[in-house]
Amino acid sequence: MTRGAMLSLPVVLAGIALAFAWHIAVGAKTVPLGTVLTALTSYDRTIFDHVVVMDLRLPRAIYAVLVGASLSVAGALMQGITRNPLAEPGILGLLTGASFAVVILVGFFGSVAPVWIPLLAAVGAATTAALVWGIAAAAPGGSTPLTLILSGAAITAFLGAFIALANLLDQESFESLRVWLTGTLSSRAPAVLWWSLPWIAVGLVIALAIARQVTALAMGDETAVGLGVDVARLKALALVSVIALTAASVAIAGPMAFVGLVIPHITRIFVGSDYRLIVPFSAGFGAMYLLLIDIAARMVLAPVEVSTGIISAILGGPFFVWLVRARL
Amino acid sequence: MSVFVLSGFGGRFSWQLHRGALLLSVVLCATLCSIIAASLMSGSYPLTIREVGQTLFASAPSDTAKTVVWQFRFPRTLVAAIVGALFGLSGAILQNITRNPLADPSLVGVSQGASLAVVAAIVVFPEINQVWRPVLAFVGALAVAALIQSIAMQRTQGATMRFILTGIGVAAFIAAITNAMLTYGNIDQAQAALGWLAGSIHAVGWAEVWSLSLCLCILVPLLIWAARYMSVLRMGAEVATGLGLRVRFARMGLITLSVALAAFAVSAVGPLGFVGLVAPHLARRLAHSGVGQHLILTALTGAVMVALADHIGRTAFAPIQIPAGILTAILGVPVFLFLIVRQSQTRQL
Amino acid sequence: MTLIATKLDSFDVKRVVPTSKSRLTVKNISVGYGGAAIVKNVSLDAAEGALTILVGPNGCGKSTVLKAIARVLQPMSGSARLDGTSVHTIPTRTLAKSLALLPQGPIAPEGLTVKELVSQGRFPHQTLARQWSAEDSHAVFAAMQAADVAGFADRRVDSLSGGQRQRCWIAMILAQDTDVVLLDEPTTFLDLKVQVDVMTLLRQIAHHQNRTLIVVLHDLNIAAMFGDKIIMMRGGVIVDQGPPDDVMTRRNLARVFDLDAHVITDPASGRPVCLPVVAQ
Numbered sequence: 030m031t032r033g034a035m036l037s038l039p040v041v042l043a044g045i046a047l048a049f050a051w052h053i054a055v056g057a058k059t060v061p062l063g064t065v066l067t068a069l070t071s072y073d074r075t076i077f078d079h080v081v082v083m084d085l086r087l088p089r090a091i092y093a094v095l096v097g098a099s100l101s102v103a104g105a106l107m108q109g110i111t112r113n114p115l116a117e118p119g120i121l122g123l124l125t126g127a128s129f130a131v132v133i134l135v136g137f138f139g140s141v142a143p144v145w146i147p148l149l150a151a152v153g154a155a156t157t158a159a160l161v162w163g164i165a166a167a168a169p170g171g172s173t174p175l176t177l178i179l180s181g182a183a184i185t186a187f188l189g190a191f192i193a194l195a196n197l198l199d200q201e202s203f204e205s206l207r208v209w210l211t212g213t214l215s216s217r218a219p220a221v222l223w224w225s226l227p228w229i230a231v232g233l234v235i236a237l238a239i240a241r242q243v244t245a246l247a248m249g250d251e252t253a254v255g256l257g258v259d260v261a262r263l264k265a266l267a268l269v270s271v272i273a274l275t276a277a278s279v280a281i282a283g284p285m286a287f288v289g290l291v292i293p294h295i296t297r298i299f300v301g302s303d304y305r306l307i308v309p310f311s312a313g314f315g316a317m318y319l320l321l322i323d324i325a326a327r328m329v330l331a332p333v334e335v336s337t338g339i340i341s342a343i344l345g346g347p348f349f350v351w352l353v354r355a356r357l
Numbered sequence: 358m359s360v361f362v363l364s365g366f367g368g369r370f371s372w373q374l375h376r377g378a379l380l381l382s383v384v385l386c387a388t389l390c391s392i393i394a395a396s397l398m399s400g401s402y403p404l405t406i407r408e409v410g411q412t413l414f415a416s417a418p419s420d421t422a423k424t425v426v427w428q429f430r431f432p433r434t435l436v437a438a439i440v441g442a443l444f445g446l447s448g449a450i451l452q453n454i455t456r457n458p459l460a461d462p463s464l465v466g467v468s469q470g471a472s473l474a475v476v477a478a479i480v481v482f483p484e485i486n487q488v489w490r491p492v493l494a495f496v497g498a499l500a501v502a503a504l505i506q507s508i509a510m511q512r513t514q515g516a517t518m519r520f521i522l523t524g525i526g527v528a529a530f531i532a533a534i535t536n537a538m539l540t541y542g543n544i545d546q547a548q549a550a551l552g553w554l555a556g557s558i559h560a561v562g563w564a565e566v567w568s569l570s571l572c573l574c575i576l577v578p579l580l581i582w583a584a585r586y587m588s589v590l591r592m593g594a595e596v597a598t599g600l601g602l603r604v605r606f607a608r609m610g611l612i613t614l615s616v617a618l619a620a621f622a623v624s625a626v627g628p629l630g631f632v633g634l635v636a637p638h639l640a641r642r643l644a645h646s647g648v649g650q651h652l653i654l655t656a657l658t659g660a661v662m663v664a665l666a667d668h669i670g671r672t673a674f675a676p677i678q679i680p681a682g683i684l685t686a687i688l689g690v691p692v693f694l695f696l697i698v699r700q701s702q703t704r705q706l
Numbered sequence: 707m708t709l710i711a712t713k714l715d716s717f718d719v720k721r722v723v724p725t726s727k728s729r730l731t732v733k734n735i736s737v738g739y740g741g742a743a744i745v746k747n748v749s750l751d752a753a754e755g756a757l758t759i760l761v762g763p764n765g766c767g768k769s770t771v772l773k774a775i776a777r778v779l780q781p782m783s784g785s786a787r788l789d790g791t792s793v794h795t796i797p798t799r800t801l802a803k804s805l806a807l808l809p810q811g812p813i814a815p816e817g818l819t820v821k822e823l824v825s826q827g828r829f830p831h832q833t834l835a836r837q838w839s840a841e842d843s844h845a846v847f848a849a850m851q852a853a854d855v856a857g858f859a860d861r862r863v864d865s866l867s868g869g870q871r872q873r874c875w876i877a878m879i880l881a882q883d884t885d886v887v888l889l890d891e892p893t894t895f896l897d898l899k900v901q902v903d904v905m906t907l908l909r910q911i912a913h914h915q916n917r918t919l920i921v922v923l924h925d926l927n928i929a930a931m932f933g934d935k936i937i938m939m940r941g942g943v944i945v946d947q948g949p950p951d952d953v954m955t956r957r958n959l960a961r962v963f964d965l966d967a968h969v970i971t972d973p974a975s976g977r978p979v980c981l982p983v984v985a986q
Contacts, residue, residue: 115522164694164697164698165697167698168697168698169698174522175521175522176697178522178525179459179521179693179697180694180697182464182525183690183693183694183697184690186630186631186686186689186690187686187687187690187691189686190682190683190684190686190687190690191687193680193683194679194683194687197677197679197680197683198674198677211536286529287529330537330540333540334540335537335540336536336540338533339533339536339537339540340533340537341533342529342530342532342533342536343530343533343534343537345529345530346526346527346528346529346530346531346533347526347530349522349525349526349529350508350523350526350527350530353519353522353523353526354508354519354523362838373825373837373838453815456813456815458816582834585829585832585834585837588826588829589826589829591815592812592814592815592826593809593812593813594778595773595776595778595807595809595812596807596808596809596812598776598777598778598798598807599776599778599802599805599806599807599808599809599879599882599888600802600806600826600827600829600830600882601798601799601800601801601802601803601829601830602798602799602829603798641816641817645817645819647822649837
C-alpha cells in the first residue's frame, strides 16, 4: 500500500503542475501554455504576457495551492480527531469565526497591518472551535456528528448576522471585504501571503508529525491510549495545526467552505486510512482541486468571474448530502 | 383543571381548550398591538399615540401623518406581523411531522429554494410581474422539500437526523447557486435581489399586505382542519397508522402546507431565519396546550417576534435600517443552541 | 355507554373461558420489503379473549406479520381478515375503531402529559367539529384506570420511567377501545419485574375485557408464562403453534432457536419454563 502510494506521488505532483499551468493560462486573456512556461523559466519584463503571468496569474495560482492544501489537511485532521466524517473548518464554523474576527477588527481600526490578519483569524477560529465543541459536548449525547454540525451551523448563522450588521453600519470600511467574504482567490495584497506562510508551514509540519498518532486515534480514544498515545496532547496539537491552517487560508482567501470536507474523503479512496498518507496526499489533492475550482470559477460564466467559494459550495453541497446518505 | 371543553349546538361542536393558553393568546395579542402602535409612532417623523389613533380611526392631524402612517409604517408593520405568523406556523408543522424539534424552513433549505426561484426570476426575466413571486417561491420551495424528503426518507432508521443534515447540505448548495446567479445578473437587479435576500421588510406596501392576508385566509382554515392529523402524526408513523390516519397522505399534505406558508412569507420579505424554529418552542414553553391551540400561540409568537425585530431594526440604528432577518438570526441562534443542549436529553430513552 | 365501562364492571368476574371463536384470521400471507418476501405464506388465527404470542429469533418475521395485520405493510399475497373482511380493504379510520396497534419503542412528543397521550387514542372516534365528548372523557378515564396510570395523569410522559411510559402507551391503545389489540415487543428494555407487570396487565385485558391480543415477544419464558397460545416462527414461516405446553418443547426450541434447553414445568403456575443447557 505504502509502496503504491509512494509511486503515485509523482503522478499527483504532475497533476498539480499541470493544473497550475492551466490555471495560469486561463483568464480574461488566454495565455498559451508555452508562454506560461517561458514566463516562469525565463521572465522577460518587456513581454506583456509575461507580466500578466508573473504579476497577476502566478500569485493567484500560488494562493490556490496554499489554501487548497491547508484547508484539506485541516479537514483531514478534524475528521480524524473527531471521528466525524462531516467535520470540516467551514461546516463547523471555524471559517466564519476567523472571518468574523478579521471583519470586526477591520471595522474598528479601518485597516489592519497584514501581519495581524492571520493572528486575528487564528484567534477567531480558536474561539469558535472552543464554542462549537463546548456546545456540542454540553448536549447530553456528547459531541456527535449531528450536534457538532448543528452548533457549527448555528454559530455560522450567528456570526454571519453580525458580519452583515457590521457591513450595513459601516459600508465604506467593508467595501473591500465584501468579495473576500464569499471566498475568493483574487485581489489580495502579497503582504498577507508572506505573513500567512509561517502559519501554513507550522500547521503542515505539526500535521505530518502527528499523522501516525491520528491513525491510532481513529480506533477510539481508549484504544489509542492503550497504544500509548497521549490523547489530550495529540488533540491539542491537532487543534493548533487546524487553527493555524484555517487562519492562514482565511487570511488569504476568505471563508472557502467544503474544500476541507471533499478532499480528505477523496484521498481516503486512493490511499486508505493511514494518516501518514492521508495528510500529504490531502495537501496535494487539495491544491489540485482548488486550482481546478478556481479555473472553473473564471470560466463558467466568463467574462464574469464567480467567487471561488461559490463554486466550492456548489460542488461541496451535494457531496455533503451524499456523505450524509452514505456514511450516517 | 386548566382544561375545559367548549361545546355548542347540543354537543355537535366541542373542542378541548387550555385556559393558560387562552390567556396567553390574549396577552400575545395585546403585546402585538402595542408593538404595532410603537412602530406607527416612531421614525423620522415621530407621532404621539393620540395622533396615531386619530390617523387610523378618525381624520389625520396632518397630511404628513397620514402619509407616514398609511403609506409606510402601517403596511410595513402589518407585513412583519403576518410574515412572522407564517414562518412560525411553517416551522411548527415541520417540527411536528418530522418529529424533529430543530426543523426550520430556513435551516433545511425550503426558504432557500423559494429564494432561488425568485432570484432566478428577477435576474433572468426582469420584466416578470411581482404577482408571480409567491407562486414561483412556492414551486421552488416545494421542489426543495420534495428533494430533501426523497433523499432523507429512503431509509427509515435515523431519518430525523438525516433530514436535518441533508437539508443543511441542500441549503448550502442552493444558496451558492443563488449567489452565482447574483454575480451573473445585471448589477441593479442583483442589488434589488440582495436587499430582499437579507430579510428586509422596508420595501413592502399594501399589495403585500393584501396578498399575504389572502394567503392567511386560505391557509388558516386548512391548518385548523389539519391540526388533528398533525397531533396524531407527531406520535410517529406507525402509531398514527394504528390510530387510523393515512400517514403518507397526511404527511404529504402537511408538508405542502408548511412549504406554502414559508414560501409565501419568503416571497414577500425574503428568507427570514430562525423564526420558524424559535416561535413554536417559545409558544410551547410559555403555555402548555394541545396542537390546535399551540398553532395559534405559535402564529402570535412569530408575529410578535418579527414585528419586534423589524421595529428594533428600523429604530435602533436610525437612519440605518437593519433588516429583520439579521435580528432574528442574532436572537434566534442562542435559542437554537439552547435547544441542541436540551433536546438530546429528552430524546434519549 | 362505552364498551369499556361495561367491560370494566365485569372486572372481578373470574377468568372468562376463551371462546373458540376467532375474529382475526390470517390466511397464506406473504409480506416483504421491496420484492423480497420476509414472511412466506403464513396462516394463523387469534382467539377472542385470549393472549396470542408470537416468538422467534431476531429477523424471523414476527414483527412483519404484526405490521401486515395492522395494515402498516401491504401483503404481497394472502390476507388478514377481521370478521371476514380483509383489513386492507376496510377504510383505515373504520378499522382503527376495531383494531389497535402499539409499535415497538414508540416515542411521545416532548412535553406531552399522560392524559394527553391517552386522549390521543380517541382519534378515530372524533370528527373535526366534535373533538371532545363525554364518551371520550369516559373512555380515557377507564383506560387510565385499567392501565394504572391515573395516578400521574398530569405528569409529562418524558419524565416517567420506562415501565410507566409503556403503561401509558397501553392506556392509549385501550382508550382506542378496539376489540383487537396488536403489540410489538411491549416489554423490550424493561426490567424483569416491570415486564411481568406489563404482561399481567395485558393478560387481564385479554381475559377480563374479552379482547383479542396479539403480542410479539422475544423472551420465551415470559411468553410461556402469560400466553394462551404461542406461535413460533423462523425464517418467515410458522414452525409450530398451540398452547404453551404443546409448543414449548425441547425439540421446538432446537428447531426454532438452535437452543439446547431443558423444558420443565413451573410447579406454581403449571407453565413450561425453558432452562438452557450449559456445557460444563
